[in-house]
Structure formats: structure tokens, C-alpha cells
Amino acid sequence: MRAVLQRVSQAAVTVGGDVVGQCGPGLLILICAMPGDTKDTVSALAQKIAKMRLFKDAEGKMNLSLLQTGGGALVVSQFTLAADTSRGNRPGFSGAAKPVEAENLYLDFAESLAGLGIGTDTGQFGADMSVSLVNDGPVTIWLDTDAP
Template sequence: MRAVIQRAGAASVTVGGRVIGEIDAGLVILVCAMPGDDTATAEALALKISKLRLFKDDAGKMNLSLAQTGGSALVVSQFTLAADTSRGNRPGFSGAAKPDVAKALYLHFAAHLETLGVPVATGEFGADMSVALVNDGPVTIWLDTDAP
């Protein structure tokens, strides 16, 4: 799975002019399932993100995890993280998991993150969404479960 996580002071996702998910301070997590990913992959990624020390402690150092700060996560499906831009100018997305598999893994990822003690709001899989966030830092991290 791939994910881009952004530390946010606040964030929301809107579908059809209606806010369907929002958080105060925490992380916006854009997540993409890739071929070969399974529930174990989703759980490992959720665990990694829940433990990443991306938030400032009293000394101003990034030493606290999302769970330690009591922050929330806004999880949004993002198949474009699988973009192949190696040929031409139009990205290809055949590297993303098939929609039925991707949706199940996206929902499993969000549910597992919640079992780890992180309050979770989500977007709507497959919908045309508008994501708004107040990027805090900015802190933006890219994760790939296949990366060494």
C-alpha cells in the first residue's frame, strides 16, 4: 500500500457540496491499495502510521505519535498514488489494485487504525472529493509498504 500523510491543524472532505468527514488536529492520510496488498498489509501500514512520531513535544521536537497527542485521522482513498508517469504525459493507473479489492483494503485500513486508538473520519471511496486541510508544519511523509 502507498500513503501520503500530512500533519494537519484541521481537515475535511466534501462530496457533492456536503462535508462527509472532518477532523481537528491530526493527520490526513491519502491511501492507495496496490496489487498484492492484503489485510495484513493494511494493518501493518495502519500500525506504522499510528506510531510515527510526527508531532511536537514540549521541547518542540517531533517526538509524539498521533495516538499520544489524541489527534484524529482523515483517511481518503487516492488511487492516483499508483500513477505511472514513465511514458508520455498522461499518467497510467493500472498499478492500482482493482476497485473492489482497493475499497475493501481502504475500509480495513481505516477500521484497523481506529482499533489502534485513533479516531477516524473517512472520505467516500470512488467519489469525486474535495479535501481541505490546514497543513501544519508543513509535514508531509510518503510511505510505501514495498519500499525497503
């Protein structure tokens, strides 16, 4: 799986003018399922993200995790994280998991975060979404479960 984490003061997803998901202070997580991802991949990534120390402590250092701060998560499916830009100027997306598999893994990921005690909202899989956020820091982290 690939994920982009953005530490936010707030974030929201709208579809057709309606807010379908939002969070206050916490993380906006853009997530992409890749071929070969499993429930074990999902669980491991959710646990890693929940424990990553991306939030400021009393001294202003990034020492606290989402679990420690009680922050929320807004999880948005983002197949474009699988973009292959190695040929030409038009990215290819064949490296992303097939839609049915990707949706199941995306929902499993959101459920895994929620199961860890993190307030979790989602976007709407496959929809044309508008995502708004106030990036705090800014702090943006890229993760790939296949990266060394």
C-alpha cells in the same frame, strides 16, 4: 500500499457540497491500495502510522505519535498515488488495485486505525471529493509498504 501523511490542524472532505469526513489536529492520510496488498499489509501500515513520531513535544521536537497526542485521522482513498509517469505525459493508473479490492482494503485500513484507538473519519470511496486542509508545519511524509 502507498500513503501520503499530512500533519494537519484540520482537514475535511466534501462530496456534492456535504462534509462526509473531517478531523481536527492529526493526520490527513491519502491511501492507495496496490495489487498484492492484504489485511496484514493494512494492519502493519496502520500500526506504523499510529506510532510515527510526527508531532511536536513540549520542546518543539517531532517526538510524539498520533497515539500519544490523541489526534484524529481523516483517511481518503487516492488511486492516483499509483500513477505511472514513465511513458509520455499522461499518467497511467493500472498499478492500483482493482476498485472492489481497493475499497475493501481502504475500509480495512480505516478500521485498523480506529481499532488502535484513533478517532478516524473517511472520505467517500470512488466519489469526486473536495479535500481541504491546513497543513501543520508543513509536514508531509510518503510511505510505500513495498519500498526497502
